[in-house]
Each structure stands twice: as structure tokens, then as C-alpha cells.
Amino acid sequence: MDDNTRKVAELLARSLDHSQAKQAETQLKSAEATPGFPLILLHIVATPDLPNNVRLAGALFFKNLIRRSWTDEEGNHKFAASDVSSIKAELLGVMIQVPSNLQLQLGEAISVIADSDFYKRWDTLVDDLASRLDANNPSVTTGVLTVAHSIFKRWRPLFRSDELFLEILHVLEKFGQPYLALLQATDGLIESNKSDKAKLAELYKMLNLLVKIFFDLSCQELPPVFEDNLSQIMQLFHKYLTTTNPALATDDEDESGVEEYVKAGICEILVLYMQKYEDAFGSLTSGFADATWNLLTTIGLEPKYDILVSKALRFLTSVAGNQRHKDVFSNALEQVIEKIVVPNMTLRTSDEELFEDDPIEFIRRDLEGSDSDTRRRAANDFLRQLMEQFESNVTDVTTRYINNFLQHYKQDPQANWKSKDTALYLFTAIAVKGVITQYGVSSTNLLVDVVDFFKNNIAPDLSSTHGHPILQVDAIRYIYTFRSQFTKDQLIQIIPLLITHLGSSNYVTYTYSAITIERVLYLQVDKKPLFSKEEIGPASGELLTQLFKLIFKAATPEKIAENEFLMRCVMRILVICREDSANNSEFVLEYLIKITNQISKNPSNPRFNHYHFEALGALIRFIGPVNSTFFENALNQPFMGILGDDVQEFTPYVFQLLGLLLECNPSAPLPKMYQDLIQPILTASLWETRGNIPALVRLLNAVCARASQLIIQHNQLIPILGIFQKLLSSKATESSGFDLLEGVAANFPADVLQPYMSQVFTILMTRLSGSRTENLTLRFTKFFYILASKDDHGMGPDWAITVIDASQARIFGELYKAFVIPSTQKLTKYIDRKYAVVGLTKVVTSSKSMATQYAAMWTGSVTALLKLLEVPPVPSEEGVYDQTTEVDLDDVSFSVSFATLNTARKQVGDPFPDVVDARKWVGGQVKQSQLFQSRFGELAPEARSVLEGYA
Numbered sequence: 001m002d003d004n005t006r007k008v009a010e011l012l013a014r015s016l017d018h019s020q021a022k023q024a025e026t027q028l029k030s031a032e033a034t035p036g037f038p039l040i041l042l043h044i045v046a047t048p049d050l051p052n053n054v055r056l057a058g059a060l061f062f063k064n065l066i067r068r069s070w071t072d073e074e075g076n077h078k079f080a081a082s083d084v085s086s087i088k089a090e091l092l093g094v095m096i097q098v099p100s101n102l103q104l105q106l107g108e109a110i111s112v113i114a115d116s117d118f119y120k121r122w123d124t125l126v127d128d129l130a131s132r133l134d135a136n137n138p139s140v141t142t143g144v145l146t147v148a149h150s151i152f153k154r155w156r157p158l159f160r161s162d163e164l165f166l167e168i169l170h171v172l173e174k175f176g177q178p179y180l181a182l183l184q185a186t187d188g189l190i191e192s193n194k195s196d197k198a199k200l201a202e203l204y205k206m207l208n209l210l211v212k213i214f215f216d217l218s219c220q221e222l223p224p225v226f227e228d229n230l231s232q233i234m235q236l237f238h239k240y241l242t243t244t245n246p247a248l249a250t251d252d253e254d255e256s257g258v259e260e261y262v263k264a265g266i267c268e269i270l271v272l273y274m275q276k277y278e279d280a281f282g283s284l285t286s287g288f289a290d291a292t293w294n295l296l297t298t299i300g301l302e303p304k305y306d307i308l309v310s311k312a313l314r315f316l317t318s319v320a321g322n323q324r325h326k327d328v329f330s331n332a333l334e335q336v337i338e339k340i341v342v343p344n345m346t347l348r349t350s351d352e353e354l355f356e357d358d359p360i361e362f363i364r365r366d367l368e369g370s371d372s373d374t375r376r377r378a379a380n381d382f383l384r385q386l387m388e389q390f391e392s393n394v395t396d397v398t399t400r401y402i403n404n405f406l407q408h409y410k411q412d413p414q415a416n417w418k419s420k421d422t423a424l425y426l427f428t429a430i431a432v433k434g435v436i437t438q439y440g441v442s443s444t445n446l447l448v449d450v451v452d453f454f455k456n457n458i459a460p461d462l463s464s465t466h467g468h469p470i471l472q473v474d475a476i477r478y479i480y481t482f483r484s485q486f487t488k489d490q491l492i493q494i495i496p497l498l499i500t501h502l503g504s505s506n507y508v509t510y511t512y513s514a515i516t517i518e519r520v521l522y523l524q525v526d527k528k529p530l531f532s533k534e535e536i537g538p539a540s541g542e543l544l545t546q547l548f549k550l551i552f553k554a555a556t557p558e559k560i561a562e563n564e565f566l567m568r569c570v571m572r573i574l575v576i577c578r579e580d581s582a583n584n585s586e587f588v589l590e591y592l593i594k595i596t597n598q599i600s601k602n603p604s605n606p607r608f609n610h611y612h613f614e615a616l617g618a619l620i621r622f623i624g625p626v627n628s629t630f631f632e633n634a635l636n637q638p639f640m641g642i643l644g645d646d647v648q649e650f651t652p653y654v655f656q657l658l659g660l661l662l663e664c665n666p667s668a669p670l671p672k673m674y675q676d677l678i679q680p681i682l683t684a685s686l687w688e689t690r691g692n693i694p695a696l697v698r699l700l701n702a703v704c705a706r707a708s709q710l711i712i713q714h715n716q717l718i719p720i721l722g723i724f725q726k727l728l729s730s731k732a733t734e735s736s737g738f739d740l741l742e743g744v745a746a747n748f749p750a751d752v753l754q755p756y757m758s759q760v761f762t763i764l765m766t767r768l769s770g771s772r773t774e775n776l777t778l779r780f781t782k783f784f785y786i787l788a789s790k791d792d793h794g795m796g797p798d799w800a801i802t803v804i805d806a807s808q809a810r811i812f813g814e815l816y817k818a819f820v821i822p823s824t825q826k827l828t829k830y831i832d833r834k835y836a837v838v839g840l841t842k843v844v845t846s847s848k849s850m851a852t853q854y855a856a857m858w859t860g861s862v863t864a865l866l867k868l869l870e871v872p873p874v875p876s877e878e879g880v881y882d883q884t885t886e887v888d889l890d891d892v893s894f895s896v897s898f899a900t901l902n903t904a905r906k907q908v909g910d911p912f913p914d915v916v917d918a919r920k921w922v923g924g925q926v927k928q929s930q931l932f933q934s935r936f937g938e939l940a941p942e943a944r945s946v947l948e949g950y951a
């Protein structure tokens with residue numbers, strides 16, 4: 001081990017010591033850019049003489065380094081070329097020889113590299129993988145297959161494209177035959193090692209990965225190499241679906257064993273082939289349906305089988321949904337419902353334990369769409385699919401079971417409560433039709449009466465506070481599911497009952513009440529809330545008090561943030577009540593600040609955090625303008641605390657909310673505490689974190705709007721334009737760059753901006769002539785029209801043309817012809833098109849430049865103006881062209897990214913409120929312009945006719 005390797009190993013060891021960790025990590029990060037550093041890490045991971053914890057620290061640092069620094073935003077390698085080639089040459093070899101915990105980290109690093117380089121810049125990888133496949137060496141082969149799966153599974157969610165199919169073809173040519181040979185060899189070894197428990201476990205791990213890779217390789221198109229051998233392959237899969245080896249049985253009732261995972265993986269393949277390749281697979285359907293039927297009727301109720309049962313039911317669901325094979329079930333509906341649906345709809349002891357011991361997990365599994373791997377969800381989907389094919393028969397059979405269960409419950413409600421629970425689930429399954437939207441069920445089965453069933457069987461449990469808590473939850477869930485099927489009057493009677501259940505001592509009961517109240521308040525009619533602020537306002541104080549009380553039942557920051565459903569309900573009430581929240585604003589703000597201070601100690605639940613800051617945003621937006629000073633003072637401590645402590649998950653939220661706060665009182669001078677923020681938010685390091693950028697731009701624009709003179713006095717416009725230059729240099733941040741540039745144009749006078757504008761347009765032209773995107777040209781076009789339209793601010797078309805030409809003589813004509821005019825019709829947003837209409841009108845009616853050196857472009861400009869007014873916009877090829885990167889709240893990793901707060905979105909005001917009828921306004925401008933009238937005859941007769949119609 002050389003000195004450099006030893007030093008890095010020592011730093012890794014110190015990074016594990018809490019007292020030395022920060023300093024060691026800083027030293028490691030400072031060495032990242034040193035040529036050869038990634039290879040030193042790799043060699044540390046590969047050195048068996050080093051302590052395991054040091055090797056693991058090296059593997060983690062290597063993985064994170066690859067994630068951070070493998071390529072830049074344009075896809076170019078950031079490491080030295082020699083390091084790139086050496087890493088690719090050595091990484092796989094190291095990975096397959098190290099222990100499994102290290103393999104996992106290195107495998108993720110390979111996936112990251114493959115994301116950017118595979119296959120064109122790493123065309124040797126598949127050959128290398130294939131050459132190492134050896135059924136007689138399961139530990140090595142499992143590592144190889146793990147890497148292969150991590151690369152190939154990326155294809156599953158992708159849309160079809162020529163590039164994608166070329167990549168898959170490249171893999172199949174090199175990997176297809178070795179894969180099949182390994183599958184057969186693994187099957188042979190399993191046969192010959194049936195009683196060797198340890199060997200069998202190793203071989204089944206390999207088989208499990210082979211099953212996953214079969215799915216990967218088939219996910220886009222049926223591979224010829226599989227199609228040619230489909231009968232033999234499916235025979236092998238049938239064998240492993242239908243046989244059970246006692247040697248692989250696990251004692252743990254909760255955790256699935258490798259045999260269950262293999263069978264579940266085979267069921268996933270059957271679903272794929274049933275849905276996509278039925279023409280090739282069709283003849284095998286009946287045999288697999290029988291096998292799956294037998295599996296489901298013989299398998300135990302233990303939780304370890306849940307994933308397998310749900311996947312098997314998904315296969316039967318796909319069979320039931322296929323017109324050619326639906327008759328598999330037509331003569332056995334009674335048996336199917338009795339032996340497969342009902343047992344898997346029935347509440348088990350393990351479900352009751354989850355309800356008591358881990359209520360938040362129970363809720364997440366139970367909510368629609370979040371429990372796809374549970375038996376109930378899978379059985380529900382299967383029954384609904386059968387309903388689509390045999391509605392009348394399935395309704396009749398299921399209704400008999402529902403009535404029997406309800407009758408059994410009535411005989412002894414205390415002992416037989418589970419029967420009612422099953423009945424309610426069965427009824428819901430047959431009552432729901434169509435898709436379930438964010439507003440609930442879109443349509444119902446006309447053969448059953450949802451409201452009548454509610455009155456007879458649900459209302460008693462909803463009204464009672466003494467029944468079994470699971471039946472109370474069932475009653476609340478029924479409202480949640482069918483909320484859009486109730487009339488407003490019915491919901492008005494139901495809401496007080498839900499509020500009562502908020503006071504329940506049972507976690508699931510009060511949480512489901514909050515969930516259902518929030519979703520009921522979310523209901524809309526004609527894009528307006530079903531319930532108005534006047535209707536909800538009187539109850540809002542009581543509701544909010546109870547919700548905060550429930551949130552603060554927890555003692556630690558982690559437990560406070562555990563239940564995002566409570567916080568979502570708080571947010572919804574504030575959004576609905578809007579200005580009517582003023583009566584409660586002081587105590588609500590006090591609670592929200594307490595929560596902020598708590599969760600800042602350890603941000604643990606991204607969804608809770610997001611809804612929390614949305615709630616703060618709602619309060620600031622609707623109440624802030626009434627008393628902005630109170631809000632500024634109250635929020636100063638928590639917000640500055642987050643920024644001072646560098647709570648990275650929360651800083652983008654704080655920047656957005658500070659921007660919103662500053663916009664509450666736009667005419668007032670900037671308070672001292674925010675003046676002190678200007679210099680820190682111009683610090684380059686703050687802009688290095690991508691998640692901060694859109695929020696920082698929002699805040700900086702809000703600061704500029706209230707403190708432009710202060711910024712001019714302190715010569716801070718230059719660093720602001722420097723930030724614009726940095727943002728524009730990357731495709732990922734160019735939209736934010738234009739947002740900042742538009743803010744500068746809106747908030748600073750023309751004479752202050754003039755000295756910098758030629759440099760600004762030089763920067764823009766550099767990008768336009770280099771790595772140009774459609775977004776870039778559209779934003780450039782919009783920016784020109786903003787400048788051209790602002791003639792009352794000392795700007796206007798001639799000012800814009802002059803500052804552009806100052807960057808390069810007569811360059812405006814080229815930019816205008818190449819980018820502005822062709823992109824004008826692609827501006828799709830109302831405000832953008834309004835800027836274009838006004839800007840173009842100014843160009844053709846008042847620009848002296850357009851009458852002299854650029855006279856030849858005048859008629860083309862008029863044509864572009866008429867197109868704007870008469871022809872629908874052309875959709876952008878890249879979709880929405882100025883989108884902010886938003887993150888789905890279901891992505892739990894979004895805390896490191898930027899998530900837009902809807903309540904804090906900047907209100908887009910109409911820049912030209914006097915332009916109500918655009919055609920009429922243009923007609924008036926044209927008529928008043930001597931310049932335009934003097935050239936009217938140059939226009940084509942059609943254009944003249946259209947313009948005369950505007951008068």
C-alpha cells in the first residue's frame with residue numbers, strides 16, 4: 001500500500017470517529033479533484049487487510065463521489081480521461097470479489113456510470129459481464145447478475161425509441177445466449193443439490209436475479225432469443241412456480257424467503273407476457289392460470305407470502321382482462337370468489353397487529369394506490385376486473401357473500417366484527433367503477449346503491465364512538481372512497497361526524513378522519529372548491545386546534561413529522577379559508593413556528609415538511625398583506641435559524657417563503673433584517689446547490705423589487721448579473737437565469753442597465769450559437785419582447801435594438817431573423833403572447849431602427865404580429881418551455897431537490913391591463929402611427945384587409 005492510499009485510508013478511519021469526522025470529510029472532499037483519487041478509494045475497498053468499516057466507508061465515499069462527479073450537466077466526464085478508463089477497467093473486477101455489503105455500494109456506482117456511458121462509451125461492459133457468468137461460482141455470478149440487473153432495469157419505465165432499442169439489441173447480441181446457458185445450468189445445479197440447504201440458497205439467489213433479468217430483457221420487446229426458446233423457458237418457470245422445496249422454508253412468518261421472491265418474479269413475468277406478448281404466450285395461459293389458482297388456494301395466510309399472493313393475483317387479473325381468456329373464470333365465478341377473493345379480502349391477525357403497533361404503516365398500505373403489494377388491494381383489483389367482464393353475475397355472487405357476512409355480524413357484533421369488515425371491502429370492490437381520481441370514485445356500479453348501503457350499514461358506525469375502531473375506520477374510509485358520490489348536503493351532515501372522530505384516542509381513526517376531511521374539502525365543482533371559506537371558516541378554529549393537538553401528541557421531532565396526513569389537513573383548511581383565517585392567524589402561526597423549530601432539528605419526513613411549508617405559505621399569502629410587519633418579525637427567528645444552521649432540506653422552502661413575504665408589502669422599504677440578507681444570498685456557494693436556485697431567484701427578484709436603489713448604491717447589480725451568467729451556462733438552470741434577467745429588467749431603470757446590456761447580449765449570443773435549446777430561443781424571444789414593450793420605462797424597441805447592436809454591429813438583424821420571428825408563434829402562455837403582441841406592435845409602429853437599417857424586416861414583423869393574433873400557437877417541441885423543476889411528493893428523496901410551494905407561487909400579474917381586446921388595441925396603435933401608415937401599402941392585400949378589420 002503506497003503512502004497516498006494509506007493517507008486516504010486513515011482519513012476514512014477518522015471520518016468514522018464522531019469527534020474527527022467533520023475535519024476528515026473536509027480533507028477527503030478537498031482531495032476529490034486530484035487525479036487518481038477515485039482509484040485510491042477503489043483500491044482501499046479491494047484491500048482485504050484493511051478493517052471492514054474502513055472499506056465500507058471507502059465504498060460509500062466512492063459511490064457518492066461517482067454520483068456527484070462522474071459527469072457534468074452536459075454529460076462530459078469530470079475526471080481525468082485516464083481515471084475514467086481505469087475505473088471502467090477495474091470496477092467490475094473489484095466488485096465481484098468483495099463482500100456483499102461492499103458489492104451493493106460498488107454496484108450502485110456501476111449503475112450511475114452506466115446511466116451516462118452505457119453502452120456507447122462503455123461498449124466492453126456487457127462482454128465483461130457475460131464472460132464472468134459461471135453457474136459453478138454462485139458468489140461471483142450473483143455479483144455479476146446484480147450489476148446486469150441494475151443496468152437493464154433502467155429500461156422498464158422508458159418510452160420506446162430507436163436509441164433504446166439499439167442499446168437493448170447490443171445487450172441481447174452479447175448477453176442473450178450466455179444468459180440462457182446460465183439459466184439452464186442453474187436449473188441443473190438446483191436439481192442436483194436439492195437437499196443441500198446452503199448450496200440451494202446460493203443457487204436460488206442466482207435464480208431470483210435471472211428471473212428479474214428475464215423481465216428486464218423482455219420489458220420493451222419480445223427478444224428473438226427468448227421467442228425461439230419460449231416453450232422451454234416457460235416450462236422451467238412453470239416448474240419453479242409449482243414446486244416447493246422444504247429446505248428453503250423459512251421460520252419467519254413475516255419475511256419472504258428467496259423461494260417466494262422467485263415465484264413472485266415469475267408471476268410478474270407472466271403478467272408482462274400476458275399483457276404484451278399474448279400472441280406468443282397465449283397457448284400457455286391456461287396451464288399457468290391453473291398453476292396460479294392452485295398456488296393461491298394452497299398458500300398460507302402468513303405475511304411472508306403477501307408479495308407472492310399479490311403478484312399471483314395480478315396475473316389472474318391480467319388473464320381476466322383479456323377477451324380471449326376471460327372464459328377461464330366464466331364457469332367458476334362462485335369458486336373464484338369463495339376460494340381466492342374472500343380469503344384474501346379477510347382481515348388477518350397480522351393486519352390487526354399492524355393496526356395497533358404501526359398505525360402509520362397500516363394507513364399508508366391501506367390508502368388507495370399505496371398498497372399494491374397487499375393481498376387486499378390485489379384481490380380488490382382482481383374482483384373489479386372480473387366485474388368488468390361479468391358485471392351482473394359477479395355482482396350477484398358477491399352480494400350474496402356480503403349479505404351473509406353482514407348477517408353473521410348482526411348475530412354477535414362484538415365477536416363477529418371482522419365479518420362486517422370483509423363485507424365492506426367486498427361491497428367497495430364491486431361498487432367502484434372507472435378510475436379513482438384525486439376527487440374519489442368517478443362512477444359506480446348501477447346494480448348497487450352506494451348511498452343506500454351507507455345509510456343502512458355505514459352511518460351507524462360513523463355516528464358511534466363505541467364500536468370497534470377498525471369498523472369506525474372502515475366507515476370513514478367509505479366516505480373517503482365515495483366522497484364524490486355524495487351530495488353537498490349529505491357531506492354537510494357527515495363533516496361534523498368526521499370532526500368528532502378527530503377526537504378519537506385511536507391513531508388510525510383520527511388520522512383517517514383528517515385524511516377524509518382534507519379530501520372532502522378538496523372537492524371541486526367547475527374548478528371551484530365545493531365548500532366556500534364562509535362555510536368552513538366558522539369550524540376552522542376548532543378543527544385547527546384539534547389537528548395541532550394531535551401533531552403535538554408526539555414528543556420527538558421525528559414523531560411530530562411522522563403523520564403528514566394531519567399536516568396536509570391543516571394546509572387544506574388554510575387554503576380553503578384564505579383571508580378568513582385571520583381570526584386564527586396568531587395561534588396558527590405560533591403552532592407552525594413551533595413545528596418549524598422542532599422539525600428543523602432532524603428533517604425526517606419530506607411529505608410532512610412540504611405540507612408544513614405549504615401551510616405557512618397559505619398563511620403568509622392570505623393574511624400577510626394585512627399585517628406584513630407582524631409576519632416578518634415572527635418568522636425572522638425560525639427562518640434565519642434554518643439558514644444559519646444550514647438545514648439544506650429546508651433552505652429552498654425558506655427562500656420561497658421569504659420571497660412571498662417580501663411581496664406582501666411591495667411598496668414599503670425593505671426592512672433592515674432583509675437588507676442584511678442581500679450580500680449572503682449573492683454568495684456563489686449558495687448557488688452551487690441546484691435545489692436552491694429557483695427559490696433564490698424568486699427571493700432575489702422580490703428583494704430587487706423593494707430595494708433596487710439600495711442594490712445600485714452598494715454596486716450589487718454586477719454580482720446579480722454574474723449569477724445570471726452562471727445560470728445561463730447550463731441547460732438545467734437556463735430558465736432560472738431568464739427568470740432573474742426578467743426580474744432585473746422589471747426592477748431597474750433603463751439608464752442603470754444600459755452599461756451592462758451589451759455584455760448581457762454577448763452572453764446570450766454565445767449560448768445561442770453554441771449548445772442551444774428550444775427553451776433558450778423561446779426565452780430569448782420573450783425577453784426581447786419584454787424590453788421592446790417597456791417604452792414607458794425608458795426602454796422600448798429602439799433601446800432594445802441599440803443595446804443588442806452594441807454587443808456586435810448589426811447583429812440584431814441576424815438574431816431577429818434567426819430566432820425571434822421563427823419562435824414568436826411558439827410562445828404559448830397568455831402573458832408571454834401578450835408581451836409579444838405589445839412588443840411587436842411597438843416594433844412595427846414606433847421603431848426608427850425598423851424604418852431605417854432594418855426596414856427590410858418590417859413586413860415580416862407585421863406578418864408575425866397578425867399570426868399571433870389570428871393563428872393558434874405552435875406547441876413547443878420540448879413541451880412547456882419555462883418549467884420549474886418540480887418533484888413529485890411521492891418521491892421520498894425529493895428533500896434534496898427543489899419542490900415548488902403552490903401557496904408561495906409568484907402571482908403573475910397582467911403587465912398590460914389596459915390591453916383588453918388585443919386586436920382592437922393593435923388597430924388603434926396602427927391607426928395612430930404615422931410610421932406604420934406610411935408603409936401600409938407595402939403589405940400584402942390579405943394583411944391590409946385583416947388590419948382594417950381591427951379598426
